[in-house]
Amino acid sequence: MRNGTSFNYMAAIILLDAVCLLPICVSAANLRFGTNGQFKILQVADMHFANGKSTRCLDVLRSQYASCSDLNTTAFIRRMIHAEKPDLIVFTGDNIYGKDCDDPAKSMDAAFAPAIESSIPWVAVLGNHDQEGSLSRERVMKHIVGLKNTLSKVNPPDVNFIDGFGNYNLEVRGVENSELGNKSVLNLYLLDSGDYSTVPFISGYGWIKPSQQLWYQRKSEKLQRAYKDGPVPQKKAAPGIAYFHIPLPEYARFHPSDFTGVKQESIGSAHVNSGFFTTLIETGDVKAVFTGHDHVNDFCGKLHGIRLCYGGGFGYHAYGKAGWSRRARVVVVSLDKTAKGGWGDVKSVKTWKRLDDQSLTTIDSQVLWTKTVGHR
């Protein structure tokens, strides 16, 4: 138990207007680093949104319960956007809690409203609960893709077959008019980690399938080739980051002394290993993986050079731990300076979390990757 101030104090107070909060507005079509040489990503894990004001919170202190609803989740997103001014918001699934939604489409509209009204590009992938209402997994993803300011896609257009809904990548180019202004210097991979096992004698959650792994692998190879080819050929792959919902079985490999953050529940990965971690290792560009799913785990560990991190539970209509603040993860990717003094390639990937307490306390700041140390 880290914090006793686990309540969204601002829920009913601040309602930010729909404004673009970025120093330089990021075009939805072309993500790129800002002129400060940084790209900041806000991860929102497990909102579990349902019907708004009438949907009660779970696992909050008795004193907080009466006034707590989905609107606390909404307010927390707004506060996070205001405080961090991210360049991209990534919702890593269980965005809505399908079973409790009167109308899943309306629930999604409300859940993503703070992102939409901020004019910041945002994306979402699916968890295991999103399709448990009246909309199928495919229809949930299609609804998301149709919302304003999102860069989400149902699936990549250039493959004949892929499992799941919500597998796509985002390319983040260097600073405009810099040497790498027309190259993707940071690659984001968004994947559908499924919902539940469809094998009768294997219980538990879903997994990332060979078709998705092959798509990632080939997309990465293509991006790596482009990065290493002229103009301005680069020697190594641009770093990648993967976002999806269900943690990989490898998240269970860490001893608590080996990671930053906490592990307060068992790792809710699939009961089988579908090999995605091996595919990530082999392909080589992804330096960090961020998932949700286990609300009261929020750690980052490191295995074979890849960081495996949780976002930490964000939503109030999701199980949690009373007195243990809901939280969000921020990732900041920073560029290096070139010999000529302009902005170049990625120098570092850093992260921290913010708690939904009065001061949005920052915790667990850490460097996840740097170009000079641990670059492979």
Place this chain on the structure above:
Amino acid sequence: MRNGTSFNYMAAIILLDAVCLLPICVSAANLRFGTNGQFKILQVADMHFANGKSTRCLDVLRSQYASCSDLNTTAFIRRMIHAEKPDLIVFTGDNIYGKDCDDPAKSMDAAFAPAIESSIPWVAVLGNHDQEGSLSRERVMKHIVGLKNTLSKVNPPDVNFIDGFGNYNLEVRGVENSELGNKSVLNLYLLDSGDYSTVPFISGYGWIKPSQQLWYQRKSEKLQRAYKDGPVPQKKAAPGIAYFHIPLPEYARFHPSDFTGVKQESIGSAHVNSGFFTTLIETGDVKAVFTGHDHVNDFCGKLHGIRLCYGGGFGYHAYGKAGWSRRARVVVVSLDKTAKGGWGDVKSVKTWKRLDDQSLTTIDSQVLWTKTVGHR
């Protein structure tokens, strides 16, 4: 140590003529069950063939050493073919030991000669040692494909990209003129499990990649659809069997009390799990996997309904255990009778091993799968 009579007594005695030993000659183009309702497969694992008579044996008794060479491997194959009269011979890699071959092509010609001269259809996949001579992995596989009576293929013609060399499938149709005479009632999947890890910080052996897994999965789905469609639509998938060289990490899951055969060395799988076992479970048709690679392991275990088996070390120029016979695995797939009394679908998969002793002793007979028990 199970047997003290570990020497190929027939090496210099019996040289069978090149004859077709089958009750009904199986056409190389169309494998099918014989009129006895059976299909028998001989697995030859880890021949480690090099230069023939001048290549010495490893790990045989001191008394056997002087007269022991690659020719003992050759004689053992001939004896096995004569004794078992298989319908198909499957060589599961490390067919030659590249490093010791003066001419890998000649080594292969000699290694596969007993299969070729028998006129029995045969196939081979690659191990980790086949390409360690002057021929690349691709050229080794291409040489194999060019040999007589083989059904081996370099790779499936209907996919754009696949890792490795030697990924293909074989369809075994029902008895001629029976109800299922035009359907594949048994599907064999042959895969290239790689040689060594290409990831700098991961040591050890290779693994089956997403591209290969997706190929298997889609091929299986296609075969399952065809089997369940008319004419003579079937309710469940036809059973499948997979052959490759390097054991899956799941081979290490068994306690010695849980399997038939012996485990006398650690499981030489890749140091990472690439998920092929999960893909097999999910796809659902493969009932048994047969590998080689670990010469002094010869067990069959069962995990999540799938048998994971070793062939047992076959070759004399391969490490082994002096006094512990070289061995081969036989699999017999038997058909059921239909209500009308004709041959139908697969009823059972059975296996045993034969030792290269004076009487080719049969050991460890066991039922691997039956239609009624354990069919999923």
